[in-house]
Amino acid sequence: MDNQTDDLITLRADFQAIDQQMLEMIATxxxxxxxxxxxxxxxxxxxxxxxxxxxxxxxxxxKGKELGLDAFSVSKFYQNFIEDSVMTQNATLHTLENNGSIxxxxxxxxxxxxxxxxxxxxxxxxxxxxxxxxxxxxxxFKASLQAVEDxxxxxxxxxxxxxxxxxxxxxxxxxxxxxxxxIGEIFLPIEHCLxxxxxxxxxxxxxxxxxxxxxxxxxxxxxxTLGNATLxxxxxxxxxxxxxxxxxxxxxxxxxTVAGNIFGLKVLKSNIHGExxxxxxxxxxxxxxxxxxxxxxxxxxxxxxPKTTPGALSEILLEFSDREITANLLEARPAxxxxxxxxxxxxxxxxx
Amino acid sequence: MDNQTDDLITLRADFQAIDQQMLEMIATxxxxxxxxxxxxxxxxxxxxxxxxxxxxxxxxxxKGKELGLDAFSVSKFYQNFIEDSVMTQNATLHTLENNGSIxxxxxxxxxxxxxxxxxxxxxxxxxxxxxxxxxxxxxxFKASLQAVEDxxxxxxxxxxxxxxxxxxxxxxxxxxxxxxxxIGEIFLPIEHCLxxxxxxxxxxxxxxxxxxxxxxxxxxxxxxTLGNATLxxxxxxxxxxxxxxxxxxxxxxxxxTVAGNIFGLKVLKSNIHGExxxxxxxxxxxxxxxxxxxxxxxxxxxxxxPKTTPGALSEILLEFSDREITANLLEARPAxxxxxxxxxxxxxxxxx
Numbered sequence: 198m199d200n201q202t203d204d205l206i207t208l209r210a211d212f213q214a215i216d217q218q219m220l221e222m223i224a225t226x227x228x229x230x231x232x233x234x235x236x237x238x239x240x241x242x243x244x245x246x247x248x249x250x251x252x253x254x255x256x257x258x259x260k261g262k263e264l265g266l267d268a269f270s271v272s273k274f275y276q277n278f279i280e281d282s283v284m285t286q287n288a289t290l291h292t293l294e295n296n297g298s299i300x301x302x303x304x305x306x307x308x309x310x311x312x313x314x315x316x317x318x319x320x321x322x323x324x325x326x327x328x329x330x331x332x333x334x335x336x337x338f339k340a341s342l343q344a345v346e347d348x349x350x351x352x353x354x355x356x357x358x359x360x361x362x363x364x365x366x367x368x369x370x371x372x373x374x375x376x377x378x379x380i381g382e383i384f385l386p387i388e389h390c391l392x393x394x395x396x397x398x399x400x401x402x403x404x405x406x407x408x409x410x411x412x413x414x415x416x417x418x419x420x421x422t423l424g425n426a427t428l429x430x431x432x433x434x435x436x437x438x439x440x441x442x443x444x445x446x447x448x449x450x451x452x453x454t455v456a457g458n459i460f461g462l463k464v465l466k467s468n469i470h471g472e473x474x475x476x477x478x479x480x481x482x483x484x485x486x487x488x489x490x491x492x493x494x495x496x497x498x499x500x501x502x503p504k505t506t507p508g509a510l511s512e513i514l515l516e517f518s519d520r521e522i523t524a525n526l527l528e529a530r531p532a533x534x535x536x537x538x539x540x541x542x543x544x545x546x547x548x549x
Numbered sequence: 550m551d552n553q554t555d556d557l558i559t560l561r562a563d564f565q566a567i568d569q570q571m572l573e574m575i576a577t578x579x580x581x582x583x584x585x586x587x588x589x590x591x592x593x594x595x596x597x598x599x600x601x602x603x604x605x606x607x608x609x610x611x612k613g614k615e616l617g618l619d620a621f622s623v624s625k626f627y628q629n630f631i632e633d634s635v636m637t638q639n640a641t642l643h644t645l646e647n648n649g650s651i652x653x654x655x656x657x658x659x660x661x662x663x664x665x666x667x668x669x670x671x672x673x674x675x676x677x678x679x680x681x682x683x684x685x686x687x688x689x690f691k692a693s694l695q696a697v698e699d700x701x702x703x704x705x706x707x708x709x710x711x712x713x714x715x716x717x718x719x720x721x722x723x724x725x726x727x728x729x730x731x732i733g734e735i736f737l738p739i740e741h742c743l744x745x746x747x748x749x750x751x752x753x754x755x756x757x758x759x760x761x762x763x764x765x766x767x768x769x770x771x772x773x774t775l776g777n778a779t780l781x782x783x784x785x786x787x788x789x790x791x792x793x794x795x796x797x798x799x800x801x802x803x804x805x806t807v808a809g810n811i812f813g814l815k816v817l818k819s820n821i822h823g824e825x826x827x828x829x830x831x832x833x834x835x836x837x838x839x840x841x842x843x844x845x846x847x848x849x850x851x852x853x854x855p856k857t858t859p860g861a862l863s864e865i866l867l868e869f870s871d872r873e874i875t876a877n878l879l880e881a882r883p884a885x886x887x888x889x890x891x892x893x894x895x896x897x898x899x900x901x
Contacts, residue, residue, distance in 0.1 A: 215578055248815070454624060458610060463599070474826055
């Protein structure tokens with residue numbers, strides 16, 4: 198190995214050391230966010246303090262200038278820090294408000310296992326609350342909810358709606374049949390990658406692609422360009438990843454870079470869901486409802502079956518508008534009684 | 550001031566200290582990226598090394614776990630670091646390749662002044678190249694380009710196309726009339742905010758809104774909800790911000806949070822361009838073309854006026870497809886001769 202390569206290795210070690218230090222600071226920042234949330238709970242202060250945030254950004258932009266960093270990059274990094282802090286404060290206040298009723302190591306049920314999007318969402322939610330979780334991977338949405346009803350799990354994390362493909366029908370139907378309460382939500386950007394065994398394997402030579410049917414739906418335009426590959430639906434992303442690990446190199450799974458990393462699979466192509474932002478809203482579900490702290494804005498999702506009389510749905514919506522309540526997300530699911538009966542899902546920006 | 554408030558102040562000072570340290574590390578990281586680009590230039594290595602990146606991410610996810618950070622948050626922060634590093638390496642290689650021909654303090658012309666989006670784009674581009682710039686704010690796109698042609702400025706930075714509203718017609722027309730070369734591009738996420746003099750000023754009471762006409766177009770759905778406000782078109786965002794600073798509290802400008810910060814204006818409402826990602830592609834223009842380093846992928850934008858014979862445009866496109874050249878972005882602008890004559894703009898993924 199010559200000197201020049203040695204130096205590349207040294208430089209890379211320097212990067213790694215800096216990145217590790219940054220992570221430590223992000224973790225310290227979270228501890229500070231928890232402490233500040235504690236103060237805010239006592240004083241009744243709200244979580245966001247926009248004037249203070251803008252002041253700090255101004256200070257950092259000045260400091261950045263001295264370091265040769267442009268205002269735009271400084272703002273972008275700062276925005277990430279703020280977002281992290283707000284999520285942590287929300288979670289801390291929530292934990293304080295429900296003191297005692299949240300276990301130290303909550304048991305959380307979700308679809309799939311290592312590398313599934315539901316696992317990522319569950320980890321994200323409880324990481325902000327600074328709670329290690331005991332993971333219970335299940336092979337269906339129904340089984341995840343059943344675990345909560347049977348008190349085998351404390352919580353279930355379920356995908357509810359995706360920005361590209363809309364309501365996740367089977368998760369929603371399982372939810373409507375169960376008797377659990379939504380106590381939190383997580384927005385997870387879903388960045389699908391094609392994952393295979395070897396770097397630089399030509400995507401045109403892929404013979405089989407494994408994924409959850411929802412994932413296929415979110416990547417349809419890309420998949421249509423791969424005419425030769427057979428799509429093989431799996432129970433979960435974890436299932437898809439495992440099958441590719443065990444198979445020949447001409448097979449691929451769809452998952453996140455994090456998932457690829459866990460299974461040692463390589464990213465053959467990233468962002469295969471296209472240029473649009475692809476976000477999934479997950480719900481955190483519990484057998485008993487939680488109290489929402491007053492500093493945290495709450496929303497309620499209603500499931501309504503209107504009478505089958507003319508104007509029944511518009512009457513319901515008028516009731517909200519008369520009370521100046523913002524109603525979002527009107528989605529319909531088959532109600533299960535008559536052939537075309539519908540249950541309507543409506544989000545309102547209120548705590549009930 | 551009681552003890553509890555004192556503690557809030559201490560906590561906030563701790564945040565500020567951490568954030569400042571993080572900025573210092575981001576600046577150090579950029580210096581490392583420049584050094585690694587130097588090595589890659591000598592060895593002919595490419596900028597992205599996906600296996601190495603994925604290895605480092607795996608290492609950081611493990612470290613994050615020890616610190617109580619979820620894999621998702623670690624990946625998100627790491628993605629930002631990588632993006633910053635790639636931009637810095639691109640710029641460093643570009644500077645090395647054109648050694649001597651890029652001035653130490655380039656004079657850069659752009660529309661507007663402090664707080665304009667073009668200023669942000671210019672700063673972003675040259676910040677990655679580690680070059681302080683001498684800024685030359687102009688009051689039109691034409692004047693920015695004229696400055697380059699007259700050698701008053703070394704470069705001009707011009708918005709070219711926006712993801713929401715498409716081609717920026719007057720910038721494009723000015724470009725087609727000039728004799729400059731595009732030597733770089735910047736993608737800037739444009740996050741429009743309504744900026745006013747007082748925090749919590751109700752947006753419904755705003756009487757006048759100042760912005761560049763392009764900005765009004767990008768925020769149309771939001772502006773339609775403010776029936777009472779008169780829209781006042783300005784030469785540039787800088788112009789709009791100045792007028793609001795000098796006027797009464799019932800007026801507002803549209804700009805970025807960074808711009809609000811520079812002018813001491815408050816964010817009355819953020820993300821008024823809606824939920825869609827709003828990205829503008831800016832071009833960096835020079836009188837003489839630059840050489841593109843072989844590790845940096847290049848593209849070429851062609852402006853073609855096809856003969857007015859049947860099939861002329863499709864013949865041109867077939868030439869690209871016969872040579873397996875990817876042609877993107879087909880946009881048309883009035884050609885200025887006949888009433889309906891058109892000049893077609895085509896991006897190809899090739900260096901010419």
